[in-house]
Amino acid sequence: MDLVFDLIIGLSLAGVSWRIVRAREHFQAIVLFITFGLLLSLAWTRLKSPDIAIAEAAVGAGLAGVLLMDTLGALSSPRERAKVVISLKLLIPCLFLAGLMAYSILYIPEDFQGLGIVVREALPQTHLEYPITAVLLDFRGYDTWLELGVLLVAVLGVLCIRRTDNIKGTMLPAPAEPVGSWIVKLLLPLMVLIGGYLLWLGAFAPGGAFQGGVVLASAGVMLWQSGHPSLGLMPRLWWKILLCSGFLSFLILAFSSLFYTDQLLTHPATKTWILGVEYAATLSIALCLISLVLGSPARNHENKGV
Amino acid sequence: MKIYEILSVFFCLSGGIFFLAGTLGLIRFPDTYSRLHALTKADNLGLGFIVLGLIFVAGSIPESIKLVLTWLLAMIGSSSACYFIGNHMYHPPKAGENEDGSGI
């Protein structure tokens, strides 16, 4: 039964991605992509990685759909069917690479444990109860730091090339009143609550900064979509500070750790440090994602001439 | 098998039947409005029965509350989504009405 389930998920993932490439219309490709995200989340569930399944659910259901739809609104030409040309020059290296990967999978011994044991042994030093949070924020802190930096640079790039940086100017009229405002009143507190819940969960269970941040970002995008002015009321200075807060908190941590030891990011082993960095990173991820979505070229912005 | 497991199997199977009906409706119904109907009716009941079936084996009360919350959220989401889609189709924005950004 397990094997049948895995085979069907795998085959449908391959089939759906083939149809996305071959789709004749943009809209069909978008809906297929949303379905692809759903199936991918099921696949991660089967691979026993609930962290990635939760992240995929949050990004795939919430933000990816909104971004793709806004892109669709900004496009003006129908999609041209992608021509499938398989050149021999490309085919042979691809087949070689695929063979190499298949061989490497066969090469992994049956009882391979990975780095799991090492992480579990070092876990008590971090005072955290969940190994993945420990890896992301402590053992591989550099990676997370630089990822937050990449996100920040992406936001800066988007804010540079879009025509306005006035958040109020991008506000949209509320769609389909009165249900539109009703659903915001109902869902927004729940989104904030569940985002906070995922963040809190990260200390000892699947969840954490990224998942919580994406849900908070969805709450912000929901406000924006419904035309609520409160995002625009936030002072610009606070917006900027919170955008940088994740990167900044890592920087402060790295600098202050120089007083304890001679190396960067070797903080004293307290849970408070790590959780503080995680909370700051959550806010900054949420704000960065909101800025990215608000920077997307939806049709309405163009027409209003802002 | 314990009585809880029998009840759980029964409710999960009924939920599966509703999902099958919803999918059949999505494929077979002739126009978009009736497909919306198939979605809202069959789907919420299907998820409701599966949640009911899983509550019998969920183990703890907080987990059961989370299951019920998931069902309520899915109901709120899918019913309002159907209202949006139906409303959007029934009052289509005319060409040019979007110019001032008021015609969604």
Added chain:
Amino acid sequence: MNNFFLAMALFLVLNILAGLWRVLKGPNPADRMVAAQLFGTTGVATLLLLAQALESPFIRNAALLFALLTVMTVLAFIRNTSYRLPEDEHNENL
């Protein structure tokens, strides 16, 4: 017992795959959006069943997120498309 829940999850995945026919067929964007909405709810049920079958309760959070967030895509959909008849579907600004 766990095998039963896995079989139910498989049945729901097969439902999603059958529903893909409507996404491919269309004929207009609203139909595809309805199909996506149905997949969302079916996916929630599948994730809940998988959480029970694999005995990892945290997968229920993924189901919770799907239930919470799928409506956002619909909001974006009605902001960006205007309903047209199938024949002039390929005009500008679809």
